[in-house]
Amino acid sequence: MLNIGIIGAGRIGKVHTQSIVNYVRTAKVTAIADPFITDETAAWAEGFGAKISKNYLDIINDPDIDLVLICSSSDTHSQISLEAIAAGKHVFCEKPIDLDVGRIQAVLEALKAKPELKYTVGFNRRFDHNFRAIRNAVESGAIGKVELVKVTSRDPAPPSAEYAARSGGIFMDMTIHDFDMVRYLSGEEVESVFVQPAVLVDPAIGEAGDFDSAVITLKLSSGALAVIDNSRRCAYGYDQRAEVFGSLGSAASRNDASSNVHIATDGGVLAEKPLYFFLERYMQAFATEVTEFIEAVVNDTPVPVDAGAGLAAVLIAIAATKSAKTGLPVKV
C-alpha cells in the first residue's frame, strides 16, 4: 500500500484526492497540506483518515509518504518538486512544472540522479476517452501517415485580466495543454510555430499585455502540420475537439454532453450543448490520470507522461509567445 501526500487542497487537489479515495486500491491518501485549509476541507480529509497540516514540509519530511501530488500554486511547482525528489518521493506535479526553462531543467537533472523515482506532469487531456481513441487510431495505422493535427480549444469564459497578466500569458496558461495534445496525437516534436493572436473578448486582457484569441500554426518534425484555435470565451461551453488527418483518412472527436437526447420541434432539432468546463469534461480523465500514474509507480513501469513532456510544452509556449509579439514564425 502506497502512502500519498497531497500538497495543495484547492479544487484540483480535491479532485485528485477524491479519485484516489474512490478508485485506487493500492494507495491511500495519508496527509494533506494547505496553508489556507478550511474546517470543511479538514473534516473531509479526516473522513478518509488523512492527517492535516498547513505546512507542506510536513509531507516532504514524512518518511512514511511514498508519493507526493503537487497541486499548489504554479509558482511553487518546481521548488516543491526538487524538495520532494530530494526526499526520495515519487511526484505527480500539476502543469506547468515552471514557466522558466532553467528551473524545469533543474527538475530533470534531479530526476536523472534518482532513476528509481517516478515523476509525471498533469496533462490530463491525454487520458480523455475521446483523445485516446484518436491517438489509438493514429498508432494503429488506420489513418496512415499523419499530415495535419487540428485542435480546437475554447474556454467557456475568460479569466480576469489580473489572472491573465500573472499566468504567463494565454500560450503558457491555456494553449500549453493544446501543445501537449499536438505532441501526443502526432507522436512528433514541434519545430516551429506561428501565432496570429487577437483581443476579441475582453479589451482589459489586451491592456494587460495578453491575448484572448489565437490561431496557432505548427510545423512538426516529420514535416507534417498542426493548427490550434483558441478563445477565452465560448458561448456554448467548453469546446474541446481534435482531428488528425493522414494519408489514409482522418480521426475526429466531438464534444461530450450530459445526454445525447435530441428534441425535435417546430423550431428545429435541439441537442445539449457541451459539458461546461474542465471539471465536467475531464472528470473521468482526471481519475484515469492519477490511477495510471500510481499503477506505474506500483508496477515500476514507464509513466504515461514524463517530465520531458512538461519541458517540451513550455518550450513551444515560449516560442508561441515570441511569435505573437513579433508577428513572425519562431523556431522552437
Added chain:
Amino acid sequence: MLNIGIIGAGRIGKVHTQSIVNYVRTAKVTAIADPFITDETAAWAEGFGAKISKNYLDIINDPDIDLVLICSSSDTHSQISLEAIAAGKHVFCEKPIDLDVGRIQAVLEALKAKPELKYTVGFNRRFDHNFRAIRNAVESGAIGKVELVKVTSRDPAPPSAEYAARSGGIFMDMTIHDFDMVRYLSGEEVESVFVQPAVLVDPAIGEAGDFDSAVITLKLSSGALAVIDNSRRCAYGYDQRAEVFGSLGSAASRNDASSNVHIATDGGVLAEKPLYFFLERYMQAFATEVTEFIEAVVNDTPVPVDAGAGLAAVLIAIAATKSAKTGLPVKV
C-alpha cells in the same frame, strides 16, 4: 423516342412531367389531359411542346402515345388503367390502383393478356436514396438475416375529416406506403397484421370513422417481425425513417434536412428540422421513379415496382383496417 401522355395535371402530375422534361432524354411529354386544366398549366405545357386536352380519352386514343402516366383522382386509376392497357400503352399509375381488390385483379388480368406492356404503381419511396441504401445493406448480407423492420412515418399535418372519410381510411391512404416499404426492405410477404389505432390529433377524424395515429405490428413470411408507427401530425415536419435489424447488425436511416448546419449557442446545439413534406423529401425519388420506369420500357427490362406490389399493399391495408375495427390480429 418514347411519347408520353399525362392524365391529370395536378400537383403530382406536374412533378412527374417536370422530371421527364428535365432528366429523360429518351422520352418526351407530348400530351397532357386534365378536365380542370388552367391557363397557367396550359402555358407551361406548351413551353415544352405538349398538346392540351380536357378529355383523357384524347390521350388513350392517340396512336402516337406509347406510355401513359395516370395522375388523376384515385377513384379513376383502375378504370383508366384498363383503358390504357386495352389501347396498348405502357402505364405508370399513381397509387393506389384501386381500393377494391376485384378491380385491381382486373388490371392484373388485363396485363397478363398483354405481356409486352410495362405497368408500374407509384410507390415513390422505394426510390429514395436513404431507403435504397438500407435495402442495399439488406441485400448485400451486411446485416445478416432480417429479424425486424421498423418504419416511422408521420405526416406534418392532418388532412380534413372529409378527406379522411373518403380516402379509404388512414391504412389505405397513408400506411399503404409503409406496408410497401416493409415488403421492399425485407423482401418478404406480410402474413398477419395487428393494429393499435388511436384518435389523438383531431376528434373530427374519429367522428368520421377513421384514426389519426397507429402502431401496426406485422408478421412476415420468414417469421420475422415488422412494426410501423404512424401519426397524421408531426410538429417538426415529415418524419420518414426506417431501420432493419438482422442477425449481424442493423441499417437505419435518419430524416433529411435542407442543410446539415449546427448552430451552437448558450441554449444548446440546434440543427434544422426535417424537410417539410413529400414534395420536399421525395423530389429526387420522384425523378428517379419515373426515369427508371421509362428506362425499363425503353430497354424492355423488368419494372422496379410491378402491379403485384400494388395489390399486395392494398391487401395488407384491408387486413389492417379490419384489425383496427375488431381489435384483433388479422391474417392477410
Added chain:
Amino acid sequence: MLNIGIIGAGRIGKVHTQSIVNYVRTAKVTAIADPFITDETAAWAEGFGAKISKNYLDIINDPDIDLVLICSSSDTHSQISLEAIAAGKHVFCEKPIDLDVGRIQAVLEALKAKPELKYTVGFNRRFDHNFRAIRNAVESGAIGKVELVKVTSRDPAPPSAEYAARSGGIFMDMTIHDFDMVRYLSGEEVESVFVQPAVLVDPAIGEAGDFDSAVITLKLSSGALAVIDNSRRCAYGYDQRAEVFGSLGSAASRNDASSNVHIATDGGVLAEKPLYFFLERYMQAFATEVTEFIEAVVNDTPVPVDAGAGLAAVLIAIAATKSAKTGLPVKV
C-alpha cells in the same frame, strides 16, 4: 451515518456496494451476507470495514443496520423483503420483487403498516442520463401531450435456454425494464398489451417455451400508445434507446459509446458501437440509483421508484405473457 447491509454479493451486489463506498458520504456498508461468499470477496469487504456472513439473517437481525440491499436470487426477494420490513429496515430490492402478484401485494401490505420505512425496487434505467433527459423534456411540456412512447431494447447475447425457462420468460425477465420505462417516460399507466413474439435467435429458447424476439404494443391510460421492440441478441452490443412523440414534437435518445470518435477512410465513416451491456451502459445509473435512495432515506423524502412500480411492471409482464400465448390483446 446510516448503516447498510448487503444481502447477496454477486455481480449486482458488488456494483451497489462499490457505489456506496465511492460516492455516499452519509452511509456505510457494515455487513455483507452471501451463502457462497469467496475469499476474494471477503477480502474486498474487509477493505472497507464490512463484516462478512453466509447467513442473511445475520443482517436482518442486526439492530445496528438501518437499510438492507436485497441482491440475492430473484426467488428470495419477496421473502427477504418481508423479513427486513418486519425488522424495521429500509429496503432496496433488486427487480423483480416477485413473479407472483400475491407475494408482491404482501410486501405492499407490510409496507402500509410501517409508513416510516422506505422501500424501492431496482429499476436502474430510470437513473440513466439519457432517459432522464427525455423524461425531463416530457415533464417540461417541451414536446406537448404524449402520443407515443417507443422503446428499443436489445441484449447483446441470449441467455441459455435453461435460464430462459426459469426466468419467468422474456417479458418478466427482460421486458419488465421496458414496461417500467414506458410508465416512467409517459407518466401513465398501461391499460392493455398486445405481443407479437418470435423465436429468431435460438430455437432452444423456443423449445423451452419462451421467445427471444418480440414487438409489444401498449395502450396507455390517456389513450396514447407505446411500442417496445426486444431481441435477445444484438450483433453491435446493447441497444437501449427511447423516443417520445408528442403534440409539439419528440425527444429521442441514442446509444452511448466509449468515445465519440469518427474515423473516415475510403471505406466510410466509422464510429464506435454502443457500450457492450448493462454494466457498461448503466454504471452511472446504478450509482445514482443507490445514492438517491439513500438520500431519500436520510432526508425522509419520497423514493424515486416505489414498490407500486414493481407491482405495475409485473402486472404488465403477466398480461404480455398471456398475449404472447393467446395471440390476442390482453387488458392489464
Added chain:
Amino acid sequence: MLNIGIIGAGRIGKVHTQSIVNYVRTAKVTAIADPFITDETAAWAEGFGAKISKNYLDIINDPDIDLVLICSSSDTHSQISLEAIAAGKHVFCEKPIDLDVGRIQAVLEALKAKPELKYTVGFNRRFDHNFRAIRNAVESGAIGKVELVKVTSRDPAPPSAEYAARSGGIFMDMTIHDFDMVRYLSGEEVESVFVQPAVLVDPAIGEAGDFDSAVITLKLSSGALAVIDNSRRCAYGYDQRAEVFGSLGSAASRNDASSNVHIATDGGVLAEKPLYFFLERYMQAFATEVTEFIEAVVNDTPVPVDAGAGLAAVLIAIAATKSAKTGLPVKV
C-alpha cells in the same frame, strides 16, 4: 426570353448548360462554341436547339445573344470577358477572371463604362445549401460578432505535377475558393495572410515548385481571424466544411453523403463517406448559381457575386503565394 451563348463545352460548360436547360424558364441556350467540340456534344446541343461553332467569336458577334457564359480555359477568361463586354453582353465568367491583377482590373474598368451590364464570377460554393445556412446564421446575428472563420477544404486526389505547375499554384487554383468563402461567411475583407505550406502528398508537385498541403491563417478587417486547411489528397473523398465562431456561438457544417444510413455491426457503426468531388457535392450549387445570375439579369437586381469578389480572391492568393515562399506573413 434571354438568349445565352456558352463559350467552352467542357465539363463545367456542360454542367451550366444543363442547369439552364433544366431549371431556367426565362432563358435559353441558343449557341455553344468550343474549338474541340465533339460529335456527341454537338448532338446533345442540337437536342435543345443550340447552334454549334468552333469559334467563340461567333457568339461574341451574334447580336441575338444577351448573355455569355465563359467556360473556356482559364488563360482566356479576361480576354473573352473584355470582348463580351465590348459587345454589350452580360457575362458569367468561371473563376479565375485572370491570374494577373492588371488584367482583372481591365475587366473591372470595362464594366464601369457599361453599368447596364451584369458580370459575375463562378464562386459556386456560395450557393451551396450548407454554406448558405452558415452565412444566414451569421447575418441573422444568431452567433453574434464573428471572431473566427474556419474552412476545411481537401480534394480527393492530387492533380498531375504538370497541372500544378501551370495552374498558378495551389493558392491560386484551389485555395482561391476558400479565400472567397472566408470573405463570404464573414462579410469582411482579408488584411493579411500567413501560410505554412508543405509537400506531403506528391514530391513531384514540390519539384514543380508548388505545394500540396497548407494551413493558412488570415487576419480580417474587423480584427477577427480565419484559418483554412488544405490538402490535395483526401482518402475519404472531398472534404468541404466550414465553421464560424462568434461572440454568441458557432455555426458549423458537415460533409454531405449520398445517404444518411448507418450500418451497425460488431465492427462499429458505419456511415457513408462524403460525396466524391465537386460535381457530386456542388451539383445543386451549380444550378442555383446560374439560375440566380440569370434572375439578376432578368430582374435587373444586384448579382450575387460581383467582379470585385474575383479580384479580391486573387489578391489574397497572390499574398498567400508570397507568404509560402518567404515564410513570413504578408499584407494583402
